[in-house]
Amino acid sequence: MSTAAAPALDDHDHDHHAGPSPGLIRWLVTTNHKDIGTLYLLFSLTMFFVGGAMALVIRAELFQPGLQIVNPHFFNQMTTLHALVMIFGAVMPAFVGLANWLLPMMIGAPDMALPRMNNWSFWIMPFAFTLLLSTLFQAGGGPAGGWTLYPPLALQTGNAFPFVILAIHMMGISSIMGAINVIATILNLRAPGMTLMKMPLFVWTWLITAFLLIAVMPVLAGSVTMLLTDKYFGTSFFNAGGGGDPVMFQHIFWFFGHPEVYIMILPAFGVVSQIIPTFARKPLFGYASMVYATSSIAFLSFIVWGHHMFTVGMPLAGELFYMYATMLIAVPTGVKVFNWVSTMWRGAMTFETPMLFAIAFVILFTIGGFSGLMLAIAPADFQYQDTYFVVAHFHYVLVPGAVFSIMAAVYYWLPKWTGHMYNERLGKIHFWLSVVGVNVLFFPQHFLGLAGMPRRIPDYALQFTEFNMISTVGAFLFGFSQLLFLYNVVQTIRGGAKATDQVWEGAHGLEWTLPSPPPYHTFTTAPEVK
Amino acid sequence: MEIQETTPISISVANRRLVKRLLLITVAMFGFGFAMVPIYDVLCAITGLNGKTGGRVAAVESSAVDEARTITVEFIASLNVGAPWEFTPQVNRMQVHPGQYYQTHYLARNLTGHALVGQAIPSVAPGLAAQHFQKIECFCFTRQIFQPEEGREMPVVFRIDPNLPPDVHTVTLSYTFFRVDDAGG
Ligand code: HEM
Numbered sequence: 108m109s110t111a112a113a114p115a116l117d118d119h120d121h122d123h124h125a126g127p128s129p130g131l132i133r134w135l136v137t138t139n140h141k142d143i144g145t146l147y148l149l150f151s152l153t154m155f156f157v158g159g160a161m162a163l164v165i166r167a168e169l170f171q172p173g174l175q176i177v178n179p180h181f182f183n184q185m186t187t188l189h190a191l192v193m194i195f196g197a198v199m200p201a202f203v204g205l206a207n208w209l210l211p212m213m214i215g216a217p218d219m220a221l222p223r224m225n226n227w228s229f230w231i232m233p234f235a236f237t238l239l240l241s242t243l244f245q246a247g248g249g250p251a252g253g254w255t256l257y258p259p260l261a262l263q264t265g266n267a268f269p270f271v272i273l274a275i276h277m278m279g280i281s282s283i284m285g286a287i288n289v290i291a292t293i294l295n296l297r298a299p300g301m302t303l304m305k306m307p308l309f310v311w312t313w314l315i316t317a318f319l320l321i322a323v324m325p326v327l328a329g330s331v332t333m334l335l336t337d338k339y340f341g342t343s344f345f346n347a348g349g350g351g352d353p354v355m356f357q358h359i360f361w362f363f364g365h366p367e368v369y370i371m372i373l374p375a376f377g378v379v380s381q382i383i384p385t386f387a388r389k390p391l392f393g394y395a396s397m398v399y400a401t402s403s404i405a406f407l408s409f410i411v412w413g414h415h416m417f418t419v420g421m422p423l424a425g426e427l428f429y430m431y432a433t434m435l436i437a438v439p440t441g442v443k444v445f446n447w448v449s450t451m452w453r454g455a456m457t458f459e460t461p462m463l464f465a466i467a468f469v470i471l472f473t474i475g476g477f478s479g480l481m482l483a484i485a486p487a488d489f490q491y492q493d494t495y496f497v498v499a500h501f502h503y504v505l506v507p508g509a510v511f512s513i514m515a516a517v518y519y520w521l522p523k524w525t526g527h528m529y530n531e532r533l534g535k536i537h538f539w540l541s542v543v544g545v546n547v548l549f550f551p552q553h554f555l556g557l558a559g560m561p562r563r564i565p566d567y568a569l570q571f572t573e574f575n576m577i578s579t580v581g582a583f584l585f586g587f588s589q590l591l592f593l594y595n596v597v598q599t600i601r602g603g604a605k606a607t608d609q610v611w612e613g614a615h616g617l618e619w620t621l622p623s624p625p626p627y628h629t630f631t632t633a634p635e636v637k
Numbered sequence: 638m639e640i641q642e643t644t645p646i647s648i649s650v651a652n653r654r655l656v657k658r659l660l661l662i663t664v665a666m667f668g669f670g671f672a673m674v675p676i677y678d679v680l681c682a683i684t685g686l687n688g689k690t691g692g693r694v695a696a697v698e699s700s701a702v703d704e705a706r707t708i709t710v711e712f713i714a715s716l717n718v719g720a721p722w723e724f725t726p727q728v729n730r731m732q733v734h735p736g737q738y739y740q741t742h743y744l745a746r747n748l749t750g751h752a753l754v755g756q757a758i759p760s761v762a763p764g765l766a767a768q769h770f771q772k773i774e775c776f777c778f779t780r781q782i783f784q785p786e787e788g789r790e791m792p793v794v795f796r797i798d799p800n801l802p803p804d805v806h807t808v809t810l811s812y813t814f815f816r817v818d819d820a821g822g
């Protein structure tokens with residue numbers, strides 16, 4: 108592709124080759140993938156701290172039995188909003204930010220395929236979250252029925268309800284636009300010679316994630332629309348009194364919900380598959396099997412949603428189907444873990460911060476996979492359902508899973524983005540505090556759940572006190588350690604030792620052939636990929 | 638999917654075509670969310686998965702009474718939020734033979750000083766027994782109007798179909814009473 112290609116990406120974008128617009132207006136009008144990537148990442152970081160503050164309110168209240176700090180209604184708003192903020196505000200935008208920064212640089216494209224839509228999909232997000240968070244200040248408070256929005260409970264939300272639904276619609280639109288952009292970029296803008304099976308795994312996992320997003324975000328939009336019409340327009344989709352069925356909501360919601368959890372983990376698989384080969388100084392073991400494993404996980408994720416509903420009164424055949432289908436997912440997941448370990452096997456390993464986070468990811472995500480397998484056993488799930496065991500499970504896959512991979516990615520690519528090395532010592536301290544904190548925080552929750560402590564409650568029976576105290580201590584340790592991360596990132600943006608172009612001795616791929624930091628426009632002439 | 642050396646124009650054409658297709662998928666999946674509603678209803682009507690019983694069945698000659706088999710039928714009553722009734726079954730359980738007709742009733746009393754309209758929604762557990770729970774008379778077939786403070790007995794006439802799967806020994810019939818005269822449902 109020649110330089111003349113650029114205007115054709117966006118017929119009206121005349122100043123495509125100019126530098127950034129001056130001043131703050133740059134961030135509002137930018138269509139540059141690096142700018143938009145930065146915006147997404149900063150937004151995600153902000154939401155990570157907002158959602159984290161809510162988590163600390165929850166854990167502070169649970170430090171002791173009884174009601175200490177907040178009232179139960181506010182507590183329930185915290186659990187609901189914590190989940191919505193972390194899922195839709197922190198984890199998903201972080202991966203979209205990484206995609207924006209990295210996909211074009213990894214496949215040798217000058218920008219994302221649809222730069223102006225890119226601007227739009229980012230700028231919807233701050234509005235969506237302003238709407239969502241504004242509900243906290245409304246009379247009657249924010250949503251408090253859990254992030255899963257089950258009716259009839261969710262329909263008892265007060266005037267905040269339409270705000271929540273509208274916010275979810277906006278997040279959905281933003282995600283779908285982002286996904287369309289990712290697919291168009293990957294399918295249409297690869298440099299000559301960059302065949303599909305030569306693409307870095309991060310690109311592959313994002314391609315598949317984008318298809319998942321397009322397939323399930325509209326279903327979420329449909330289900331919350333039905334909630335809205337049930338509440339305000341007299342329909343009875345989920346109202347048994349009018350001939351509907353509240354259980355049907357669960358089917359529709361989890362048809363979205365289970366693929367959604369993979370939307371949050373597939374890009375993480377991609378990140379880890381980039382980092383481990385670099386620091387093991389060996390090519391990724393089993394590249395093709397990684398691609399096929401990712402695709403089969405994505406496919407299977409559409410047929411296992413019933414494992415969230417084992418206790419609704421399904422017939423035996425249904426329980427068995429969802430149980431075996433869910434367990435089947437452990438096979439491609441196992442392939443991935445095997446490949447990561449094999450990549451490290453006899454590698455010349457070094458343990459810089461990104462590698463530490465990546466290794467912790469492999470180990471701790473696997474623990475989350477194991478508790479997932481336990482939950483997939485239908486008869487056992489009757490005991491685990493709605494207890495802290497489920498909370499422990501999904502936090503293991505989401506925090507030392509998805510979140511650790513995002514941190515690993517930031518440490519790994521920040522020198523490329525900013526041209527400065529981060530403070531390695533501080534990075535390692537951050538890692539060790541986080542990894543200890545996260546385990547002290549979530550491991551005891553397995554025991555609490557097995558002993559029967561229900562999730563989403565502000566108070567609990569006395570025998571659960573010790574483990575809750577330990578968990579809360581871990582929460583504050585983990586939470587406050589993240590300030591080190593913030594400090595390190597800010598310091599690296601502002602200055603620091605000059606990073607080389609390759610940054611890491613073992614790094615391979617197109618992005619490492621660019622200068623650090625890369626110029627505003629890169630690959631305006633497509634590189635030749637051999 | 639293989640992309641050849643592309644000229645700029647063909648990229649923007651390709652982009653536009655791809656975006657159109659992806660938008661089509663998006664719209665189709667939005668539709669699919671709604672399509673799950675009738676699909677679910679049909680599936681449940683065929684299999685009784687969600688424990689919903691069918692409507693009125695015509696009384697058939699109850700010749701095929703299976704005296705050898707005894708099934709426990711349990712009766713449950715619950716009120717939806719904001720349904721100001723007192724609502725209880727006359728008996729909590731009955732021993733029945735498949736094929737035979739039985740009658741029982743539920744008691745309901747309007748606790749308010751004004752008229753109310755209610756609707757009882759039945760549900761049977763285990764779900765797969767729902768198809769085999771046949772009602773020839775039930776207060777749940779119609780809306781029930783209650784005068785202020787009125788209380789009354791509401792009958793159910795049912796039989797258990799002899800084809801009830803052999804591993805089912807207990808069937809639970811549950812009614813939830815909904816207020817349907819206003820948005821209070
Ligand atoms: C081997 C892979 C996995 C298996 C077998 C598995 C299995 C399960 C099961 C059976 C449940 C339902 C538990 C219950 O409610 O009783 C569950 C819940 C959950 N899982 Fe997983 N899971 C796996 C991986 C993941 C991953 C990778 C993520 C996210 C990154 C995830 C996130 C969640 C979440 C968020 C919930 C709870 C949803 C809620 O009720 O709020 N899981 N998992």
Ligand SMILES: [Cu+2]
Binds near residue numbers: 364
């Ligand atoms: Cu799931």
